[in-house]
Amino acid sequence: MTKLPPTVILLGFTSLFTDVGSEMIFPLLPVFVTVTLGASPALLGVVEGAAYTVSSVLKLAAGRLSDRLGKRRPPGGGGAHGERLERLLHKSEVWVPNSPRTIVKSCSAR
Numbered sequence: 001m002t003k004l005p006p007t008v009i010l011l012g013f014t015s016l017f018t019d020v021g022s023e024m025i026f027p028l029l030p031v032f033v034t035v036t037l038g039a040s041p042a043l044l045g046v047v048e049g050a051a052y053t054v055s056s057v058l059k060l061a062a063g064r065l066s067d068r069l070g071k072r073r074p075p076g077g078g079g080a081h082g083e084r085l086e087r088l089l090h091k092s093e094v095w096v097p098n099s100p101r102t103i104v105k106s107c108s109a110r
Helices: 006-036 041-069 079-092 100-108
Strands: none
Touching: 006 041
16 A cells, blocks of 8 residues: 555645534534624524525536536535635625525535
């Protein structure tokens, strides 16, 4: 068995720590949104519902397109792109109930 290059090992640890950090913060987001930002629980439910709706509609559209074209995307190809897009949006705006950042974050977490 060949030894992995140090770059691959460092990238693996970077990915691990990024995932751990995201998973630690994600359960606290509803509390942050309602308590710190002052959104109502109903508004939080609407935002989450919109995120699930967008995610489901995009999956449906992508599946239909894939069936029509006859091409399949490799598994796991889009998760990192969603995370990068979320980070760019996070730097550019504050929390707004139906902002693209909120929807992209919720969709990429599923």
